[in-house]
Amino acid sequence: MTVDADREATFKLQLEGFRLEDVPLKQLAEYIHLLSNLLGSPKTTHLTSVTTGSVRMPIAVSPEGLPAVLERMAMAMHEDGGAARAAYEALDSCLAANGGHGWIEDCFTGKKILSLPGVKNLASPLPAFWQDDTLQGRLVAIAYRISEDDFSGRIQNATGIEFFQCSEAVAKGLAPLYLQYLRLYGKARWQRRANGEWKLREFKADRAVVLKNDNLVSIREEIKKAGGFGIENPDDSFNELMDVRG
Structure with a gap:
């Protein structure tokens, strides 16, 4: 034919x-x-x-x-x-x-x-479920329209590259945030593997928040401005910690 x-x-x-x-x-x-x-x-x-x-x-x-x-x-x-x-x-x-x-x-x-x-490789797939969830990492791609309603994107984090989907409106909002560290909010579909581990099967993002890229010095300064850890004399903090240990 x-x-x-x-x-x-x-x-x-x-x-x-x-x-x-x-x-x-x-x-x-x-x-x-x-x-x-x-x-x-x-x-x-x-x-x-x-x-x-x-x-x-x-x-x-x-x-x-x-x-x-x-x-x-x-x-x-x-x-x-x-x-x-x-x-x-x-x-x-x-x-x-x-x-x-x-x-x-x-x-x-x-x-x-x-x-x-x-x-x-015939095997019965284990059930999957949807839940409200977040996906966090560095935005490394806003790719192509993969359906009439959805675009694809990729987040890089400690576990590797994670795919996500989003609407055209969300994709336009994410475009200026390329290579920034984000927390995506949306719906995730999880499935349990035969070995008991949970695997992310799908993530549909509906909004994003840019994460602060603070270093330890700036974090320390913010803690000090907020009153520190409650230690009156920071120079004597080692001795106070030893007292706590007993």
Whole structure:
């Protein structure tokens, strides 16, 4: 089945575990729908063909849509990738349910850029829940529009890079705060892992507060101005602490 064989492909979805002639048309349509959800840019992405044998779907992405598609796939690789990760997991679960697996590769380099383990990694996901929460760190990116309503961003903190999503209005407010240390307020979706640890799966920010970048000297001065720690003679603080220890 060929949709537009003349269009140059950017990426290719490769599905293994079954042959095209064995896949019902309804199931094939579901794969295409889930792939579209994953890429997230229906106006700039186009299926060029579906080949016989194992299922191969070359996808053409227009130059103006490529950054957003790459951002979606980058988010899909991370457990806190929000809607992009959810779309990835939906496609992978569908593959698993049908006994397949696959990957998305770059047609220009031939490199696999997103793996879909499918049936190879079949496991029942643990439940997740939403709660009011905060995300804190240095704002290192306000990226691309990843859906009609959302933009993506990234916060760097002690644990690494955390993805978040926000509205266009919030994104505009965050743009001047690039590389500053922030506390984002919003909704977080957490999921418990099999080993008992909690993992942030998605964060939707609705406002931000700039954190003070105080050093120890300025903090010490503020404490002194506020009356110190209640020690009348700071020079004798060591002896007072020793008395407390007994």
